[in-house]
Amino acid sequence: MQQKEALKKIEELGKEVVGDIKEGKNPKFVTAARTRSNIVFDKKEGYLKLGTAKEERTFINVAQSRKFMQTIAIAAKCHKFLEEDLHTTIRGLFYQLKFSLGEDVDESIFSEQAESNPLIEDLEVSLGLKREELNLNANRKGVLAGNLKVEDTFGDEKQIIDASRMGRSGWAIPSDVDNDIRFIDIKARYVLVCEKDALWQRLNEDKFWKKENCILITPQGQAARGTRRLIRKLADEGLPVYVFTDSDAWGWYIYWTIKTGSINLAYIGNDVATPEAKFLGVTMSDLDKYDFLKKLTIKASDVDLKRAQEMLQYEWIKKHKEWVHELERMIKSKVKLEQDALQGPKLTFVDDYVREKIKNQDWLP
Amino acid sequence: MQQKEALKKIEELGKEVVGDIKEGKNPKFVTAARTRSNIVFDKKEGYLKLGTAKEERTFINVAQSRKFMQTIAIAAKCHKFLEEDLHTTIRGLFYQLKFSLGEDVDESIFSEQAESNPLIEDLEVSLGLKREELNLNANRKGVLAGNLKVEDTFGDEKQIIDASRMGRSGWAIPSDVDNDIRFIDIKARYVLVCEKDALWQRLNEDKFWKKENCILITPQGQAARGTRRLIRKLADEGLPVYVFTDSDAWGWYIYWTIKTGSINLAYIGNDVATPEAKFLGVTMSDLDKYDFLKKLTIKASDVDLKRAQEMLQYEWIKKHKEWVHELERMIKSKVKLEQDALQGPKLTFVDDYVREKIKNQDWLP
Numbered sequence: 001m002q003q004k005e006a007l008k009k010i011e012e013l014g015k016e017v018v019g020d021i022k023e024g025k026n027p028k029f030v031t032a033a034r035t036r037s038n039i040v041f042d043k044k045e046g047y048l049k050l051g052t053a054k055e056e057r058t059f060i061n062v063a064q065s066r067k068f069m070q071t072i073a074i075a076a077k078c079h080k081f082l083e084e085d086l087h088t089t090i091r092g093l094f095y096q097l098k099f100s101l102g103e104d105v106d107e108s109i110f111s112e113q114a115e116s117n118p119l120i121e122d123l124e125v126s127l128g129l130k131r132e133e134l135n136l137n138a139n140r141k142g143v144l145a146g147n148l149k150v151e152d153t154f155g156d157e158k159q160i161i162d163a164s165r166m167g168r169s170g171w172a173i174p175s176d177v178d179n180d181i182r183f184i185d186i187k188a189r190y191v192l193v194c195e196k197d198a199l200w201q202r203l204n205e206d207k208f209w210k211k212e213n214c215i216l217i218t219p220q221g222q223a224a225r226g227t228r229r230l231i232r233k234l235a236d237e238g239l240p241v242y243v244f245t246d247s248d249a250w251g252w253y254i255y256w257t258i259k260t261g262s263i264n265l266a267y268i269g270n271d272v273a274t275p276e277a278k279f280l281g282v283t284m285s286d287l288d289k290y291d292f293l294k295k296l297t298i299k300a301s302d303v304d305l306k307r308a309q310e311m312l313q314y315e316w317i318k319k320h321k322e323w324v325h326e327l328e329r330m331i332k333s334k335v336k337l338e339q340d341a342l343q344g345p346k347l348t349f350v351d352d353y354v355r356e357k358i359k360n361q362d363w364l365p
Numbered sequence: 366m367q368q369k370e371a372l373k374k375i376e377e378l379g380k381e382v383v384g385d386i387k388e389g390k391n392p393k394f395v396t397a398a399r400t401r402s403n404i405v406f407d408k409k410e411g412y413l414k415l416g417t418a419k420e421e422r423t424f425i426n427v428a429q430s431r432k433f434m435q436t437i438a439i440a441a442k443c444h445k446f447l448e449e450d451l452h453t454t455i456r457g458l459f460y461q462l463k464f465s466l467g468e469d470v471d472e473s474i475f476s477e478q479a480e481s482n483p484l485i486e487d488l489e490v491s492l493g494l495k496r497e498e499l500n501l502n503a504n505r506k507g508v509l510a511g512n513l514k515v516e517d518t519f520g521d522e523k524q525i526i527d528a529s530r531m532g533r534s535g536w537a538i539p540s541d542v543d544n545d546i547r548f549i550d551i552k553a554r555y556v557l558v559c560e561k562d563a564l565w566q567r568l569n570e571d572k573f574w575k576k577e578n579c580i581l582i583t584p585q586g587q588a589a590r591g592t593r594r595l596i597r598k599l600a601d602e603g604l605p606v607y608v609f610t611d612s613d614a615w616g617w618y619i620y621w622t623i624k625t626g627s628i629n630l631a632y633i634g635n636d637v638a639t640p641e642a643k644f645l646g647v648t649m650s651d652l653d654k655y656d657f658l659k660k661l662t663i664k665a666s667d668v669d670l671k672r673a674q675e676m677l678q679y680e681w682i683k684k685h686k687e688w689v690h691e692l693e694r695m696i697k698s699k700v701k702l703e704q705d706a707l708q709g710p711k712l713t714f715v716d717d718y719v720r721e722k723i724k725n726q727d728w729l730p
Contacts, residue, residue: 084712087570089563092708098661099709137566143537152532155572159532167517167524168546172508172534175566181533198454201502201540205452207520296460343457344464347449 002133002179003082009127010079017059017072027068028058031126032267034118039266041316046259046275048266050125057122071119073097078123081135087176089137090117125267132176132225142227143170143197145204146215147187153180160184163215170204173217175226177233188215191234192280192354195221195245195254199339199350206351215239222254225265228272231258241277242363244354247284247326248300248336249307255279260316278363280354282337284329290353296344297335304336322364367498367544368447374492375444382424382437392433393423396491397632399483404631406681411624411640413631415490422487436484438462443488446500452541454502455482490632497541497590507592508535508562510569511580512552518545525549528580535569538582540591542598553580556599557645557719560586560610560619564704564715571716580604587619590630593637596623606642607728609719612649612695612702613665614672620644625681643728645719647702649694655718661709662700669701687729 013029020027032038033053040051059068077096081088088096124131131138150161150171163171174181192214194200200218203209209216215234219227235241243258245251261273287293308327311317318324330336342350357363378394385392397403398418405416424433442461446453453461489496496503515526515536528536539546557579559565565583568574574581580599584592600606608623610616626638652658665673673692682688695701707715722728 081712086712088567088708088712089705091563091703091705092567092712095661095703095706095709096712099657137563140562140566150532152534154532155570159530161530161532161534165524165526166537167515167519167526168539168541169517169526169537172531172537174533176533197505198456198502201505202453202457205520292464296463338456338460340454340456341460343453344460347446347451347453347457347461 003085006127006129006133007079007082009129010075010082013075013127014072014079026058026060028056029068029071029122029126030054030056031122034121034125034267036263039263041260042269045270046316047269047273048261048263049269050267067119067122070097071122073101074119075123075127078134078136085135087135087137090120090131093120093136121267130178130268130271132178137175138225140173140175140226141221141224142173142217142219142230143200144173144215144217144230145170145200146209147185147213148183148215149185151182151184153182164210168201168204170200170216170218173224173227173230175224177226177230183233183237186215186234186237186239187213188239189213190240190242190358191215191217191231193217193219193223193231193241193243193258193277194339195219195243195251196339199244202343202347202350203354206348208351208354211351212355219254219258221250223258225272228258228261228265228274231277232272232274235274235276241274242280242354242358243277244280244339245282246336246338247282247286247330248338249304251339252311253307256311256317278365280357280363282339282342283364284326284333284337286337292345293337293341296341297333297337300330300334300336305331305334320365326364368450371492371494371498372444372447374494375440375447378440378492379437379444391423391425393421394433394436394491395419395421396487399486399490399632401628404628406625407634408681410635411681412634412638413626413628414634415632432484435462436487438466439484440488440492443499443501450500452500452502455485455496458485458501486632495543495633495636497543502540503590505538505540505591506586506589507538507582507584507595508565509538509580509582509595510535510565511574512550512578513548513580514550516547516549518547529575533566533569535565535581535583538589538592538595540589542591542595548598548602551580551599551602551604552578553604554578555605555607555723556580556582556596558582558584558588558596558606558608558623558642559704560584560608560616561704564609567708567712567715568719571713573716573719576716577720584619584623586615588623590637593623593626593630593639596642597637597639600639600641606639607645607719607723608642609645609704610647611704612647612651612691614669616704617672617676621676621682643730645722645728647704647707648729649691649698649702651702657710658702658706661706662698662702665695665699665701670696670699685730691729 017027032050033055038051038053042049057064057068148163152159197218197220243255245254259277261269308331342353382392397415398420403416403418407414422429513528517524562583562585608620610619624642626634673695676682707718
């Protein structure tokens with residue numbers, strides 16, 4: 001059904017272009033501007049999204065003609081992938097275009113390493129579809145354990161994956177958690193997102209998610225699109241989301257990306273941001289609460305300190321006095337604190353820490 | 366049982382040290398030298414391993430005293446982890462030591478990012494145990510699908526994971542594939558190791574492993590310890606192992622690391638190297654076999670070219686004329702070829718490619 005809708009949207013775009021040509025008009029399509037100046041923080045909703053500025057891409061325009069053509073070629077390829085019911089990546093798409101169009105393909109646009117893939121984003125925005133709905137897999141990363149069953153329609157069979165029966169491994173979160181996939185039997189009180197896989201493995205070994213009846217996720221560092229989308233979907237099920245990271249620039253970035261979305265993905269902010277998320281720790285204030293942590297701090301790097309300064313300028317952060325306090329404390333003391341430090345006195349202390357934090361509602365906004 | 370053996374070995378080391386002290390001798394332990402000059406390529410076995418040079422670490426020695434003490438402290442901590450039946454990482458171990466010993470802990474030794482962790486390696490080598498047997502998890506990466514069931518003894522329950530029922534996700538390969546884990550019901554003709562997760566997902570979507578009756582693994586780039594060990598274990602079950610990577614410096618490095626092991630892990634070469642592995646592709650010679658690939662090459666980087674030159678010097682590579690031909694061809698043509706390029710004409714061509722290569726025994730040694 002989702003597939004049919006995507007096909008229809010691409011076909012409509014095609015018809016418009018053909019219609020323009022038949023009428024002797026300059027073919028065009030309209031997309032929301034993804035320039036920095038059109039990325040706004042929606043105070044009411046609490047996430048980064050695109051503003052109202054639009055951009056028109058036309059065919060008969062020296063600066064836009066080649067890109068226009070490539071975008072239409074991409075749309076045609078995605079239409080084919082949807083009809084074939086097969087997925088690939090933007091790298092696979094690049095080679096399909098290179099094969100059909102020859103040398104006239106700009107490789108840099110399709111580099112998975114590049115932060116922006118402007119043509120595909122053009123298409124996503126103008127069609128109102130995510131790349132996952134165009135059968136393009138994004139990089140995947142992240143693992144989950146907990147009382148959750150997933151129905152994965154995998155070719156001609158429906159497979160049920162029980163995330164409480166995945167042993168030491170957990171369920172590897174896929175690139176696309178919307179299409180042909182369904183969450184069933186969610187029995188949990190909350191979602192715990194744990195930055196580091198090492199700590200996730202520690203908590204998983206203790207069956208923390210079973211004892212606490214929660215869903216335990218690690219994005220394995222910065223969260224991939226699929227993991228962000230999954231967290232959003234679990235929040236939509238009414239589950240509170242708590243994020244647990246290092247107290248350093250990277251950990252904070254992971255948290256704020258989950259919570260408010262990111263500049264790069266502002267065009268799908270509504271789908272991937274979880275403004276309800278709370279920051280559980282570790283915090284600089286933990287140094288006052290857990291005395292042993294004082295000797296387990298490590299030196300903050302220049303990047304940490306610079307980034308803390310920058311964060312103090314963001315309107316969505318500086319409005320929270322608790323965050324201003326955290327950031328200023330690191331800048332002043334020049335030390336940071338890792339999740340792993342909680343294992344200092346005993347390996348299972350991390351369980352007590354999370355439990356206590358949640359019980360006392362001891363989190364940052 | 367494995368746990369008991371590890372405990373016993375640590376206790377024996379402790380007794381020896383205590384015995385030395387009681388007798389008024391200088392406490393010592395002996396380990397194999399892990400210096401570059403003691404890393405040898407075993408021509409008969411086909412992998413990198415340590416030579417016969419030994420090193421003695423003594424306590425009463427200005428240069429070694431601190432490290433000796435730290436090594437004993439690590440052994441004591443690992444003994445505790447084994448008794449508690451709990452796992453952590455070397456980062457968690459670092460914080461345990463920092464908590465117990467105070468500031469006298471050299472952080473750089475315990476950095477997970479560092480390529481060598483000399484003290485832990487000392488211990489692994491001198492005890493004849495891998496860190497996984499000391500309850501230290503290494504970084505994990507890699508995913509598997511296929512007709513294979515895994516029994517994972519997870520705390521007080523045995524969980525059976527069916528790698529043919531994991532949908533789009535696959536089974537996430539754990540850090541330790543030896544202890545409390547058992548492979549049952551392996552029904553496969555061969556193992557296909559596919560460098561890129563993107564291609565793994567492509568093949569998995571086509572249920573290639575089901576149609577071909579193989580085990581489909583992606584190390585997701587360079588293979589982690591757990592994935593290398595897993596490949597070794599599957600080869601021990603009598604399954605041929607075929608490796609499928611990009612035709613570039615990074616892809617070749619991934620292959621040779623799986624096949625001959627690596628300098629860093631030469632001390633456990635026997636456990637992680639799979640000399641039987643064959644290189645399926647993509648190869649520079651594919652350009653002659655598949656005409657369409659000619660327009661899908663991309664420019665080789667300076668790193669690729671430099672690395673190809675280096676590889677021509679390695680005794681275990683230059684003895685194979687097929688590899689000399691491959692490397693020289695890249696150096697001369699200055700182009701490389703990605704796995705993804707096989708998707709150029711149609712997304713499912715990669716299936717045909719692998720199938721044909723295996724059928725024709727068209728691989729490199």
